[in-house]
Amino acid sequence: MPRIIHTADLHLDSPFSLLDANKAMARKAELRGTFSNIIAIAKNDNANMVIISGDLFDSEFVTKETIEFMNSQFSSVPFCKFVIAPGNHDCFSDKSAYSKSVFPKNVFIFNRPELQFFNFPDIHVCVYGWAFVKEDMDKNPLVHSINTDPDCINILAVHADTSSSSSKYCPISEEDIARSNCTYAALGHIHEGTEVRKAGNTYYAYSGCPEGRSFDECGKKGVISVDFEKNNFGRWVPTFSYKRVCKRRYEKFNLDITAIGSKEEVLAKIKHEMAKQSLGSDTLLRVVFTGTVDQNVVEASKKISAEDLGTYYLEIKDRTIPLVDEQELLKDITIKGALYRELLPKIKSSDPEESESAKQALIYGLAALSGSDVADF
Numbered sequence: 001m002p003r004i005i006h007t008a009d010l011h012l013d014s015p016f017s018l019l020d021a022n023k024a025m026a027r028k029a030e031l032r033g034t035f036s037n038i039i040a041i042a043k044n045d046n047a048n049m050v051i052i053s054g055d056l057f058d059s060e061f062v063t064k065e066t067i068e069f070m071n072s073q074f075s076s077v078p079f080c081k082f083v084i085a086p087g088n089h090d091c092f093s094d095k096s097a098y099s100k101s102v103f104p105k106n107v108f109i110f111n112r113p114e115l116q117f118f119n120f121p122d123i124h125v126c127v128y129g130w131a132f133v134k135e136d137m138d139k140n141p142l143v144h145s146i147n148t149d150p151d152c153i154n155i156l157a158v159h160a161d162t163s164s165s166s167s168k169y170c171p172i173s174e175e176d177i178a179r180s181n182c183t184y185a186a187l188g189h190i191h192e193g194t195e196v197r198k199a200g201n202t203y204y205a206y207s208g209c210p211e212g213r214s215f216d217e218c219g220k221k222g223v224i225s226v227d228f229e230k231n232n233f234g235r236w237v238p239t240f241s242y243k244r245v246c247k248r249r250y251e252k253f254n255l256d257i258t259a260i261g262s263k264e265e266v267l268a269k270i271k272h273e274m275a276k277q278s279l280g281s282d283t284l285l286r287v288v289f290t291g292t293v294d295q296n297v298v299e300a301s302k303k304i305s306a307e308d309l310g311t312y313y314l315e316i317k318d319r320t321i322p323l324v325d326e327q328e329l330l331k332d333i334t335i336k337g338a339l340y341r342e343l344l345p346k347i348k349s350s351d352p353e354e355s356e357s358a359k360q361a362l363i364y365g366l367a368a369l370s371g372s373d374v375a376d377f
């Protein structure tokens, strides 16, 4: 019963520029650790193959340490084959780590932008795929059908974009996937993983990235593990499971702190929300304050730290509306009053969109007039 692990978009050697130098270094190491987690699953589950559908590295250039680390990882599971389909970030070029480095015997790397295959009769698997050879790819190698062997588990392992036919990153369609007639299409490129879907006879999915690297990649991340079994008609049928491998998780939520009177109350409210979502020391957290709030409370609450919450990292964004004295503002003879009176009919508009944008304009305006830096709003 062959077992294949599907991953993609690890982006090793990412700079983590959001973090300070020490934490960025630590996160780079953790990203390698995420790959070790994948290797541990391959070992413990006796996987026959790990498919890496592109963007294993963040760029063509990879540090020597990372290559040495990867090779030690590949070598540590000699019974497992690794098939790599280079993507737009780690394309296979003359200068790339893929062509400059020597990999262990159990590593197989596509190197052309046309359809290629690796056949592994010992495990009844044939893997079809291609490589990005520069950072974009407009040709679609799936225009012709593939002459697959029906006795084999046929895997399509590629970096490609199913989201738009005008994508610069190898656009392919559901029809293309169906025409491939493969058993499973293991896709890379879209970092938010998808559920397993079916096009014709072919199951397909994006595994998503196995480790988030920013607040654009929230939630727990993992790999797709696929087991293949023959049914009564002699056809290979896959079953799928998802396994967490991420070291950390990025999470964000809005916190309405209207009518809250102190930093301590804000802290308690954040902790309450964290408990609800089971967030802890593995979390990089962004909290967005909203609501109409006394700005002294907001300023004090911005001093809440990651240590206070027991998270790995904390970022607070302020989107609150200053608690203003409406009567005072109505009479205010300065530009603040003029701004408020100008926006008031729109704030009270029955059109929610108009009302919301007028409120936003008031926040920006009052903040800017109070000397705040609004660039970060």
Ligand SMILES: [Mn+2]
Pocket: 009, 054, 055, 089, 189, 190, 191
């Ligand atoms: Mn990627």
